[in-house]
Amino acid sequence: MTADADVNAARPPGPDGLVMGKDGLAALVDVLIRRGFTVVGPTARDGAIVLAELTSADELPYGWGVELEAGRYRLRERSDGAAFAHAAGPQSWKSFLHPSRVREWSADRVEGELVLTADRGTPPRYAFLGVRPCDLRAIAVQDRVLTGGAYRDPGYEGRRSGALLIVVECTEPGATCFCASMGTGPAAGPGHDLVMTEVADARGHRFWVRSGSREGAEILAELPTRPADAETRETARAGVTAAADRMGRSMPEADLRELMAGTLDAPRWDDVAGRCLTCGNCTMVCPTCFCTTTEDVTDLTGDHAERWRLWDSCFDLDFSNLHGGPVRASARSRYRQWMTHKLGTWYDQFGSSGCVGCGRCIVWCPVGIDITEEAAALHDWTRPERPDPEPS
Amino acid sequence: MTLQPVPATDPRPTLAVWKFASCDGCQLTLLDCEDELLGLTERVRIDHFLEMTPAEGADGGRARLEGRGPYDLSLVEGSITTAEDAERIRHVRRVSRYLVTIGACATAGGIQALRNFADVDDFLAAVYARPEYISTLATSTPISAHVPVDFELRGCPIDRGQLLEVVTAHLAGRKPRIPGHSVCFECKRRGTTCVTVAHGTPCLGPVTHAGCGALCPAYGRGCYGCFGPSDKPDLRSMVAQLRRDGMSERDIQRVFRTFNAASPEYAPVPELAAEERRDPPAEGS
Ligand code: SF4
Ligand code: SF4
Ligand code: SF4
Ligand code: SF4
Numbered sequence: 001m002t003a004d005a006d007v008n009a010a011r012p013p014g015p016d017g018l019v020m021g022k023d024g025l026a027a028l029v030d031v032l033i034r035r036g037f038t039v040v041g042p043t044a045r046d047g048a049i050v051l052a053e054l055t056s057a058d059e060l061p062y063g064w065g066v067e068l069e070a071g072r073y074r075l076r077e078r079s080d081g082a083a084f085a086h087a088a089g090p091q092s093w094k095s096f097l098h099p100s101r102v103r104e105w106s107a108d109r110v111e112g113e114l115v116l117t118a119d120r121g122t123p124p125r126y127a128f129l130g131v132r133p134c135d136l137r138a139i140a141v142q143d144r145v146l147t148g149g150a151y152r153d154p155g156y157e158g159r160r161s162g163a164l165l166i167v168v169e170c171t172e173p174g175a176t177c178f179c180a181s182m183g184t185g186p187a188a189g190p191g192h193d194l195v196m197t198e199v200a201d202a203r204g205h206r207f208w209v210r211s212g213s214r215e216g217a218e219i220l221a222e223l224p225t226r227p228a229d230a231e232t233r234e235t236a237r238a239g240v241t242a243a244a245d246r247m248g249r250s251m252p253e254a255d256l257r258e259l260m261a262g263t264l265d266a267p268r269w270d271d272v273a274g275r276c277l278t279c280g281n282c283t284m285v286c287p288t289c290f291c292t293t294t295e296d297v298t299d300l301t302g303d304h305a306e307r308w309r310l311w312d313s314c315f316d317l318d319f320s321n322l323h324g325g326p327v328r329a330s331a332r333s334r335y336r337q338w339m340t341h342k343l344g345t346w347y348d349q350f351g352s353s354g355c356v357g358c359g360r361c362i363v364w365c366p367v368g369i370d371i372t373e374e375a376a377a378l379h380d381w382t383r384p385e386r387p388d389p390e391p392s
Numbered sequence: 393m394t395l396q397p398v399p400a401t402d403p404r405p406t407l408a409v410w411k412f413a414s415c416d417g418c419q420l421t422l423l424d425c426e427d428e429l430l431g432l433t434e435r436v437r438i439d440h441f442l443e444m445t446p447a448e449g450a451d452g453g454r455a456r457l458e459g460r461g462p463y464d465l466s467l468v469e470g471s472i473t474t475a476e477d478a479e480r481i482r483h484v485r486r487v488s489r490y491l492v493t494i495g496a497c498a499t500a501g502g503i504q505a506l507r508n509f510a511d512v513d514d515f516l517a518a519v520y521a522r523p524e525y526i527s528t529l530a531t532s533t534p535i536s537a538h539v540p541v542d543f544e545l546r547g548c549p550i551d552r553g554q555l556l557e558v559v560t561a562h563l564a565g566r567k568p569r570i571p572g573h574s575v576c577f578e579c580k581r582r583g584t585t586c587v588t589v590a591h592g593t594p595c596l597g598p599v600t601h602a603g604c605g606a607l608c609p610a611y612g613r614g615c616y617g618c619f620g621p622s623d624k625p626d627l628r629s630m631v632a633q634l635r636r637d638g639m640s641e642r643d644i645q646r647v648f649r650t651f652n653a654a655s656p657e658y659a660p661v662p663e664l665a666a667e668e669r670r671d672p673p674a675e676g677s
Contacts, residue, residue: 046612048585073590090585100581277626277633279598280573284580298564300431300556311581316573317623331626366576366588366598367633 017210018225019232024207025083026057028166031222032127037164040096041129042089047075049089051096054129061086068174068248068359071368080200084130087174088358092135092287093128097159098142100284100311104155104294109303120154125162131192133185134177134358136167138287140191144350145290164215167192171199171239175248176359178372182251184356186243194220197236208236249359249372251343252379256353260344263378264336272374273332275367280313282361282369283338288346288354291319314338339371405464405563408440410484412470412477413504413532417549418495419443419469424552432556435563439463461487465562467555468541471497471532473504478529478538485539492558493535496548496651500620503548505532505654532654543568546601548618548651554603572623574598575615579606587614594637596647599625599657620652627657631664641665 020027032039039054044061054060060083067074068087078085105118131139143160146153170179170186179185188195193216196207208228211217252259283289293312298305312319314337320327328334346354355371362370409419423444425432438444440459458480466488472478485491493499501508507515508531516523535541545558554570561568571577575597579586587593587609595614597606601622608615634644644665648658 046585047590050583050585071589072592073586090590091583095583100583275629275632277574277598277629278624279576281576281580281586281598284577295569296566297557297569298560298566300428300435300560300563302435302564311577313573313577316571316577318571318573329624331624364586364589366586366595367629 016233017208017228018220018223019206019208019228020223020225021204021206022057022083024209024223024225025060027223028219029054029057029129031219032129032164035219036125037127038124039127039129040093042084042086044075048073049075049086051089051091051093057083060084060130065172066174068176068363069368070176070362070370070373071365073363081205082172082198082200084168084196084198085172085200087170087172087177088132088135088287088360088363090285090360090364092285092358092360093131093139094142094287094290096126096128097139097163098146098153098156098290102155102309104307104309106304106306108305120158123155123159123162125164126159127164127166129166131165131167132170132179132358133167133188134170134179134182134356135287136165136191137184137189137356138358139165140189141288141350141352141354141356142290144352145288148350164219165192165194166216167195167212169195169197169236169240170243171197171236173243173247174359174363176362176370177247177357178249178251178359179357180244180247180250181253182353182355182357186247187240192216197240199232199235199239201235203231203235206232208232249357249362249370251357251372252376254379254382256343256375257345257347259375259379259382260340262382264340266378266381268374268377268381269332269336271377272335272369273330275369276331276335277367278315278331278334279366280315281364281366282371283313283315284311285360285364286342286355287358287360288342288356289313293318314341335369339374342371343375402437404435404437406439406462407436407559408459408461408463408466408484408488409438409443410440410466410468410470411442412468412481412498412535413473414470414495414497414502416443416469418498418547419467421494421550421552421555422467425556428556432559436465436559458483459487462489463487464489465559466491468493468498468535469495471501471504471534472538473529473532474527475529481535481538490542490562491535491539492543492545492562493541494545494555495550496546496618496620497532498535499544499546500652501532501534501654503651503653506649507532508654509649534654545570546619546652547603551603551605571602573602574622574625575600575602575604575606575609575619578602578604579609582606582610584609587612588633588637592637594634594639594647596630598633599627599630616647616650618651621655621657625657627660628664631661635665 041054042049043052043059044064049061062083063081065076065078066086067076103119108115146156167188193213196209211220291312292309295308315334317326342354512530558568588595593614596617597615600617601619603619648661
């Protein structure tokens with residue numbers, strides 16, 4: 001612990017926060033590991049910035065940015081060496097909090113008796129480094145779904161309750177981002193332990209850091225920091241403000257819940273159904289989509305069985321399979337289910353939007369179907385005075 | 393491993409493995425179940441399986457092509473390409489309680505179904521020095537074109553885990569857990585970065601039946617559809633996307649003309665690929 005840190009520890013975390021350099025980031029990862037956390041953060045791999053367990057801050061994607069479009073993702077080198085100048089990647093934190101495959105229990109026949117064993121191992125204590133503001137909101141949305149109602153998911157609760165959230169505000173939004181119009185970013189909302197804003201300019205590579213929890217403040221106190229200077233604070237704030245105006249996408253200015261409820265018969269659904277592959281990628285990458293299916297596995301002896309839970313998707317025909325066949329057999333009905341749930345019925349079910357504007361479903365749709373474009377088309381359809389189509 | 397004569401009181405269900413026009417890769421998958429193989433033989437009596445039956449005598453011709461049965465579970469590999477095989481599959485059906493086709497050949501006709509789109513006599517003349525020695529049908533057809541099939545397992549070759557699942561489910565009297573959705577599901581569950589979106593690599597995953605665990609994208613290459621079509625695939629949108637990923641009309645036609653070439657779902661592909669040529673999709677419309 002440095003002398004500086006002692007001073008910081010004595011001071012309650014204020015809005016002015018602290019500033020640290022790249023060495024602070026390195027120290028942060030080390031401190032987290034020393035405190036027993038499994039640190040997960042962004043790293044460049046396989047042509048994308050993925051989330052993976054980090055053993056050192058050296059693995060962060062320094063100098064990598066991304067170029068995003070519908071159905072297209074490319075890494076781009078940056079000259080400023082920034083670590084967090086990238087928008088949402090192929091995974092989200094749900095891969096860790098609500099994993100794609102979980103064994104729930106196993107059963108064995110032991111001397112004629114059935115013995116059930118629940119899978120309740122101690123989950124790792126995760127520290128998520130580099131949570132984007134939209135994803136911070138997405139975690140809150142999943143909290144509500146998986147732990148906020150009558151039926152709570154103890155597995156999720158276990159993983160989530162120990163997780164430390166270190167948010168990095170957005171200064172480099174992608175062309176597919178629209179958090180500003182969903183009210184989830186680019187500045188961090190509540191619920192984090194630490195929040196940082198990255199500045200990489202002629203005056204140096206630095207991070208303006210504020211704590212949002214007691215544990216966050218304790219960790220911050222162990223890092224090599226200095227009191228935040230006004231210049232860094234202003235540059236950081238300006239970067240975030242500017243990001244809000246540089247979003248590549250936005251939702252139409254309408255009550256989206258009403259828009260969804262009022263357009264169930266719009267011809268646009270046929271149009272999108274003609275493009276949609278029903279491949280399910282959009283649901284899998286969406287940080288709020290939570291649906292799962294169960295699979296029971298038996299072994300050849302018939303004496304051992306396991307129940308697994310896997311991510312499922314409303315694009316799977318089996319998802320709505322009742323006696324007599326799937327209820328949502330057409331691509332139209334499946335795409336409509338997905339979009340109206342995200343933007344409309346989620347409010348009825350969970351009291352918020354199911355979309356946080358991260359843009360993942362746009363980027364990772366192999367055919368580039370764009371939820372904002374679909375919403376805009378539905379919105380146009382509802383307007384009494386339809387604008388003359390632009391001459392093309 | 394030698395098949396021992398078994399007492400008539402053996403309570404185990406009987407298993408038979410049959411081969412038609414195929415490469416043997418799928419039935420070898422059963423022998424590849426190394427760790428589970430002994431457990432399997434405790435649960436089923438393998439009564440007919442030429443691949444693990446020693447040929448009797450130096451001429452190697454004594455292993456019986458037909459078994460008398462009855463068999464509780466028959467695994468059928470290969471497609472029907474000769475008049476004899478068309479007869480033999482009827483026999484197999486008659487002696488089998490539950491018949492499962494294994495692999496692309498048995499389920500869709502296999503790569504040899506390319507003859508369905510050409511003149512088989514031309515192939516014979518091109519390949520064999522003495523074509524008159526060859527007696528074959530003009531088409532290669534899946535088992536289901538000849539007899540009722542109880543379950544079809546896809547893949548070229550099939551996946552070991554899926555094979556065990558089908559056998560285990562049959563023994564337990566439950567439905568096998570073989571989802572019909574796209575390979576993309578498995579790709580995302582596995583955490584693989586999409587090769588189409590991130591690298592621009594054409595990939596048939598969105599219209600291909602899951603089962604392999606998204607093997608090819610995990611190694612950075614596009615899926616080429618060895619598991620055949622998924623449930624209700626959208627070929628029109630897929631073909632348009634392959635075009636955007638840089639494939640020519642000919643490439644598109646050919647990528648669907650492999651192990652599952654004769655799948656009825658793929659029938660519109662040549663026309664769709666040609667349509668793309670006539671009117672390329674307007675950007676952004
Ligand atoms: S619907 Fe799309 S943009 Fe909205 S949260 Fe899900 S993935 Fe992100
Ligand atoms: S919208 Fe795109 S990602 Fe979603 S199911 Fe349709 S094609 Fe797949
Ligand atoms: S790599 Fe292929 S299988 Fe995987 S998500 Fe992309 S399109 Fe689907
Ligand atoms: S990814 Fe496609 S081609 Fe590769 S093994 Fe799987 S189904 Fe076959």
